[in-house]
Amino acid sequence: MGTSQSKIDLYAAIRRDHQEGMSQRALQRKHNVTWRTVRRALDGKWPEPRSNHRRRESRLDLYKPLIDAILRADLDAPAKQRHTAQRIFDRLVDEHDAHEISYPMVRVYVKDRRPQIRRDAGIGPQAMFVPQTHLPGAEAEVDFGEVSVILAGEMTRLYLFSLRLSYSGKAVHRVFATAGQEAFFEGHVHAFRVLGGVPRRHIRYDNLRAAVERVLGFYRGRKEADRWTAFRSHWGVEAFYCRPGIEGAHEKGGVEGQIGYFRRNHFVPVPEVASLTELNALVEQWDQDDEARRLRGRTRTVGEYFAGEQHLLKPLPTEPFETGRWFTPRVDRFSQINVRGNAYSVPVRFIGRQLRVLLHANELIVYDGRSVVTRHERLGGRHRSLLVLDHYLEALLRKPGAFPGSTALEQARSAGRFTPVHDKWWAAAKAAHGDAAGTRALIEVLLLGRHMDHEQVVAGLAAAYQAGALTADAVALEARKLAESDGDPVLPARSGAEARATEDEGPTASVTFLADWRLAHLPPDNRPLPSVAHYDQLLKRPGRTAGEKEGS
Structure with a gap:
């Protein structure tokens, strides 16, 4: 082992401080060392190389050659008649009285040693990668990543959808409250509209539950979700499913690396926004800014490569596809509907009625027939509530005593x-x-x-x-x-x-x-003041003289 560089630096610093006049006791306090260390440094000595510590012996060491022999013998055995870790442990106990070892010790050793023996024999899988060439407009990759954002003053976990073109590296992102099927669909729709087309060959996916109901036994066989099949057919998307688990991660490594880059460069420090709409406006601007990037080994920017690729994408369909899901909940006595485990308020006049709800990735729209009753921002997680104070005002006029402690009032205060x-x-x-x-x-x-x-x-x-x-x-x-x-x-x-x-x-x-x-607010009145002179003639009766008037 080599000499510790940190100790060499320490000895050099002690000598330098001593030359500047610092006493040995001051050197001990400054560098937090003993007097022996100070003395050795001042005597011109250097730290000795670290000693090689002997590996601690294990009770399994005595039996490792026996386990290796069993694993090598398994190389020629039928695939379904090879030793398991449990069987090896039982044989060691029965045939060699290995009572001092335990099954977990054997299991850990077999797990690490079996692949090594197969590789040494030339029959084990080798980690290798074949360079790929991506044609313009042909392929893309899709994945979700988690991000944390201060949303309306509260730290919230959200989901970042990313679709990345394999040729140019152009990526489109969208942030959602969930990673469900609605977000999966809406992320695609947003990306296709920004890109102006759909990849001609295929899009690579892992086995997201929004798309795949079950992984079948044969090679890349999948049972797709019905709505996903309809969505693919509408947009003309051909799906390529990667191998399950970590083994298939490299098959769409471009989008996984892109999500990591986007998160490190645009979500650090943690953004603070008032709503998802505001956050997605920022994300769209960040996507445009990233077109000026130049990927490693490229001579032009992402935007320049994308400009040459865009016209090769398949055109978008003219008819829309409804990405939301319909529900028909009944309004309870608290004037709330329950959708995906969360409660949303509606006006109290709908209590007891059944309404239609269209659930999108970031929004929930409530209908009464064809008219919109209310809209809510979709809640993430479960067992949460979103109440609007305006929905309860008619009931609170009848019950004003319930107003001060109402949940809707507290949420209205929190929202400003x-x-x-x-x-x-x-x-x-x-x-x-x-x-x-x-x-x-x-x-x-x-x-x-x-x-x-x-x-x-x-x-x-x-x-x-x-x-x-x-x-x-x-x-x-x-x-x-x-x-x-x-x-x-x-x-x-x-x-x-x-x-x-x-x-x-x-x-x-x-x-x-x-x-x-x-x-x-009345116009100016310029009319003359009223007069009653015309009514004075009513005081005179015709045919009477002044004397008659006096004698009467």
């Missing part, structure tokens, strides 16, 4: 839809009108969100809170004023102290009573 401005206005309304009436007033304000933008409603709440107007009508009026002005409301002049006191209350506006607002 229920702001501190809502909380302040709500507290003031409860103090003025009582808990039940104040909560109902807030729910009426939330109902405004069905007809107005969320930002306009929040601005109306802030203005009404400032003016002490704790009714839904006042909030609606201010929100409408903001909508009609197409901009920020006109703010009244306030002192610096007032401005500082209300900085955390959100956007503000002046409050106008409804009657004043209507008068301000």
